[in-house]
Amino acid sequence: MIDTSLNTSNFYFLVTVIQGIVLSGLIVFQKPYKRPNLYFGILLFLFSSTILHIVLEGSISGFNRIFPFPMEFSMAYGPLAYLHILHIKNPLRAFKAKDLLHFVPCLIFEGLFFYFFFRYLGANPDWTNSHANTVIFITMTLALLGNLHLLIYTLLIFKESKATRFLLKDFVKVQKWLKYLIKSWGILFTAIIIAITASILFVDIIRGYTQYIFIPLGIIFTAFIYGLGYMYLLKYSGALKQYMDKAAKFSFTQEELEKRQLQLIKTVKCEELYKDPKLSIAKLAGHIGWPINDLSQILNEVMDTNFNDFINHYRVLAFKESILTDEAKKYSIVGLSQKVGFSSKASFYRVFKKETGLTPSEFMENEGL
Known part of the structure; x- marks a missing residue:
């Protein structure tokens, strides 16, 4: 059973999950349709899914083995934020088939590998119990690989954010949004790197105490959802729309x-x-x-x-x-x-x-x- 008492962090995380899903829906389906809204809304949805995974993993013993279905897609965070900025930078940019290549690592490592690996663990409980540290090490190494992937996109996001100088006077508000996004992204990336690195280096120590890793991460994701989610919806999505509408009137790059x-x-x-x-x-x-x-x-x-x-x-x-x-x-x-x-x-x-x-x-x- 999932503990949802008012005195547990799980309950508050579940509230955040609901808020995140609602926010992502409001942003994605906001009219008129804008691609930056789509990418940022999906990003919030994936953050919500990550928090939900933290709740379920902490509430149900052996959750990943029992339900070997991917719920965390950290390798999609970077591409989504990157495309979000690219479409702000160029409102006339159309989605290209090669954009899907950004999500191939996510599909391979966090989709297929996760599913087959934890399905194997569920089918071989004896091996799993006798090699618990190995399982933790593999999952943490995969997470570290995801963070190296995130580092690459963090650099790309920072580069594109700095290069986004469309010169329109409305860009002042857009620039503020990009600054908030970059700062928040830096905090998120740093927190994930510290958590995963500590998990790998001290795998024996944290075994049985994973809540000390996952709860702080959940709090960071929660802050991201509430802070950037509501800020974007209430303050910056309108400014982005106005900027993109004006930029789209120009027939020049x-x-x-x-x-x-x-x-x-x-x-x-x-x-x-x-x-x-x-x-x-x-x-x-x-x-x-x-x-x-x-x-x-x-x-x-x-x-x-x-x-x-x-x-x-x-x-x-x-x-x-x-x-x-x-x-x-x-x-x-x-x-x-x-x-x-x-x-x-x-x-x-x-x-x-x-x-x-x-x-x-x-x-x-x-x-x-």
């Missing part, structure tokens, strides 16, 4: 967007297009050879600015550079502002104050000019 941003900046700066007081977004788009909508989207969504602020920024920079030249002595402040593209004194003073927090005279005084 991340690399192409970055190239276009650099091309725009280089063209305006190097060709000094900002010096034209009559420069308009239509004129700039025609000069670069882009549709106006593409230019507007890149300015608004990628660079978090608008056309006027973008051009005026380079006019202010040009003014700051011009006042340092010998030629500046020939002109008044207003004259210099007109040379860099400002059409009126009022607009120049307003923009300069907005950019620097100072009037032109105050700026020049601070610079000793």
